[in-house]
Amino acid sequence: MPEIRVKIASPVGLHARPASLFVKAAAKHPGPVSIGRPGAEPVDARSMLSVLGLAISHGEEVVLNGTQEALDELSTLLSSVD
Template identity: 75%
Template sequence: MPEITVKVASSVGLHARPASLFVKAAAKHSGPVTIGRPGGTPVDARSMLSVLGLAIEHGEEVVLHTEGDDADKALAELSRLLVTDLDS
């Protein structure tokens, strides 16, 4: 059950296009993937409404958690997306 805390680099936070790219990438993985604020309640990273509902802003830290056969690969790919400014 890998988990990592990363800082969101997107200049608009995890909204609109960056959120869409993140959710699509999360949906490709076989096991559950969650995202949330440190100490907060995580949400399903494959749900656009749930991810948008977090209202994650630029520079905020989020916790990613993955499970399943490709958990490490999923964590690496998704964290790489979050630390990249996807809106540039």
Template identity: 75%
Template sequence: MPEIKVKIGSPVGLHARPAGLFVKAAAKHGGSVTIGRPGADPVDARSVLSVLSLTIGHGEEVVLRAEGENADTALAELSQLLVSDLDA
């Protein structure tokens, strides 16, 4: 399963609105997509409650993993979202 490490760019981290936008984008991809802290158990990136439960703040590093036909495309698109200011 391909993976990529990304630092969160949103000044408020992955809370409420940024998490919702990220989850909506993750849900568009057909395969499995997970997010988590390095060395910790990942959660389903298509579940807003799971993503919010991580309480990820600005500048923190996360690991994205994707599985399926378009895994590399999913990782590229989702990582671009995470490094941007999703709260703007």
């Protein structure tokens, strides 16, 4: 499965609104999509609780796994300031 690393641009990290937008975008794509810290076990990117549980902060790098189409959309979402 393709993988990409992305730095979180949102000043609040992946919390509340940015996480909600990310989870909704991930849910639109067929097949598994995951997110996690480099070297750590990834979580389901479609699960709001799992994504919030990562407590990802501004500037942190995450690893996304999924289809190339999902990676393109989700990496753009995470690397832009909302």
